Amino acid sequence: MTTQHRDKTGAAVDVALDRNRAIPAFTVTLEGSTLAGRADFVDSPVAENERLFFHTEVDEQFGGRGLAGILLRAALADSIARKLTVVPVCPLFAKHLQKHGDAFVAEGGAFRDATEDDIAVVRAAVRAAR
DSSP, rough: EEEEEEEETTTTTEEEOOOOOSEEEEEEEETTTTEEEEEEEEEOOOTEEEEEEEEEEEGGTTTSSSSHHHHHHHHHHHHHTTTOEEEEOHHHHHHHHEEEHHHHHHHTTOOOOOOHHHHHHHHHHHHHHH
């Protein structure tokens, strides 16, 4: 899954789902080759059809271009398409869903607040990936 977007400068950026990483992530690249950021997640081993987003970052040299928002929106759109419930452990995802959760649900998305058990799942996944 790769989708093409335009950042605030008008440059072409691609968002792709990368399952070849130790921790799966949505990645954002510039002009097809320069990795600019990622949104890490784990699919819940406990609850079917839940995706826990726990870390999002964009290299600071690309700041101000709207890449984090592009990355986040693409990841959420993919979650809708796959009929996954989003669990926002990442503060950026949580803030976005606080502000735009009604619109996300209206588009067919589902989300719930993260619990301590979700955080434990993320910690275990990160430890296992090391």
